[in-house]
Amino acid sequence: MESWFKLSQHNSSVRIEATAGLTTFLAMAYISVVNPSILSQAGMDFGAVFVATCIAAAFGSIVMGLYGNYPIAQAPGMGQNAFFTFTVVLGMGHSWQTALGAVFISGVIFVVLSVLPVREWLVNSIPRNMKLGMAAGIGLFLGFIALKNSGVIIDSEATLVTLGDIVRFEPIACILGFVVIAALSAQGISGAVLIGILLVALAGWLTGNADFTGILALPPSPAPVLLQLDIGSALQLSMVTVILSMLIVDVFDTAGTLIGVATRAQLLDDDGRLPRLRKALLSDSSATVVGALAGTSSTTSYIESAAGVEAGGKTGLTAVVCGMLFIGCLFFAPLAQSVPAYATASALLFVACLMARSLADVDWQDITESAPAVVAAISMPLTFSIADGIGLGFITYALMKVLSRRASQCSPAVYVIALIFALKYLYL
Numbered sequence: 001m002e003s004w005f006k007l008s009q010h011n012s013s014v015r016i017e018a019t020a021g022l023t024t025f026l027a028m029a030y031i032s033v034v035n036p037s038i039l040s041q042a043g044m045d046f047g048a049v050f051v052a053t054c055i056a057a058a059f060g061s062i063v064m065g066l067y068g069n070y071p072i073a074q075a076p077g078m079g080q081n082a083f084f085t086f087t088v089v090l091g092m093g094h095s096w097q098t099a100l101g102a103v104f105i106s107g108v109i110f111v112v113l114s115v116l117p118v119r120e121w122l123v124n125s126i127p128r129n130m131k132l133g134m135a136a137g138i139g140l141f142l143g144f145i146a147l148k149n150s151g152v153i154i155d156s157e158a159t160l161v162t163l164g165d166i167v168r169f170e171p172i173a174c175i176l177g178f179v180v181i182a183a184l185s186a187q188g189i190s191g192a193v194l195i196g197i198l199l200v201a202l203a204g205w206l207t208g209n210a211d212f213t214g215i216l217a218l219p220p221s222p223a224p225v226l227l228q229l230d231i232g233s234a235l236q237l238s239m240v241t242v243i244l245s246m247l248i249v250d251v252f253d254t255a256g257t258l259i260g261v262a263t264r265a266q267l268l269d270d271d272g273r274l275p276r277l278r279k280a281l282l283s284d285s286s287a288t289v290v291g292a293l294a295g296t297s298s299t300t301s302y303i304e305s306a307a308g309v310e311a312g313g314k315t316g317l318t319a320v321v322c323g324m325l326f327i328g329c330l331f332f333a334p335l336a337q338s339v340p341a342y343a344t345a346s347a348l349l350f351v352a353c354l355m356a357r358s359l360a361d362v363d364w365q366d367i368t369e370s371a372p373a374v375v376a377a378i379s380m381p382l383t384f385s386i387a388d389g390i391g392l393g394f395i396t397y398a399l400m401k402v403l404s405r406r407a408s409q410c411s412p413a414v415y416v417i418a419l420i421f422a423l424k425y426l427y428l
Helices: 014-028 031-042 046-068 080-089 096-115 118-125 128-149 169-186 192-207 237-264 277-294 305-310 316-338 341-361 367-383 386-403 412-427
Strands: 074-076 153-156 160-163 299-301
Touching: 014 192, 014 305, 014 316, 031 046, 031 074, 031 080, 031 096, 031 316, 031 341, 046 074, 046 277, 046 299, 046 316, 074 277, 080 096, 080 128, 080 237, 080 386, 096 237, 096 277, 118 412, 128 153, 128 169, 128 237, 128 341, 128 367, 128 386, 169 192, 169 341, 192 341, 237 277, 237 299, 237 305, 237 386, 237 412, 277 299, 305 316, 341 367, 367 386, 386 412
Parallel strands: none
Antiparallel strands: 074 299, 153 160
């Protein structure tokens, strides 16, 4: 372990790394419940997606640890799963098999970009403020879904949405769970999200508002979603913007998380760059490919890895330990299936608040930078589509730069992406 992970060089030990791995797992274990809860709304089998989620998280984390040697765990991404379910399947009417095919193709493209210099060109070409607006928009979209799933807001013919009956058990439980998660997180308690979910679920079980089916059992069969992706259907022209949206979100979510966590762990080199970046990106992109084959939406690096870094994790052993714990998590499927939707909604609402904070870093002094970012952010929940939010944001950005005589400030990549989305709206 010393020769592979270089523990002494990072002033760490097996005990410290193992503790950090457990801390990271507790901070992100909620995804084993939330991800199948979201994807099951697309018609996928909950138990099978639970298995796929754990497999993708285990594979991605272990590969990141062994190959990239970073204390960064991976799992199916929040936002990507919402895009998969609510935009591609429920919104655009594609089958979940086709959506999995799109995830696979975007993952393969990400692998290629991770090997070629194109990846650096793409990452550096997208304006920083657009990245911030996209991150915030995904957060607002998750918050909208959380309030909808818990009954806090409901549909209305007059105003599109309105306040629901918030004195019912489900809305109250969701809001209280959210408050508990935020309060525990403010105190720096590891696993705050998971604790909040379990407390709300426990309240539901004890009051008869949710069914408890058990804790331990052999893992469910993965057959209903394993290798069920439809690559052929995903290659149709109408899926181009879907694949592009998946790729953009995955690339920038991964890059942001890698840089953020590595900075916190003091792993950047003297020039402020991330060493072994190619290995880290290959670990991430290959996990998306494997996850699609297993039957889940795009896999990405998790910002919750920062919890493990705070506990002392500095090497890939932290990620390996976290991945092994996800394998053990496979035997807790009955508990995962017993967690009601309003309990996971508490977690979604909390994650939404964390992601929305990126709006604070937008350049508000330049209207040609801030306005497109806001358009992207508010369009995602209001169109119920991450892809449309990205598309409207890029089109707005490109047009504003041209009409304000700042066309040179726009990279070719921005114009290409804006044109693709414009053609999609015109002809698809």
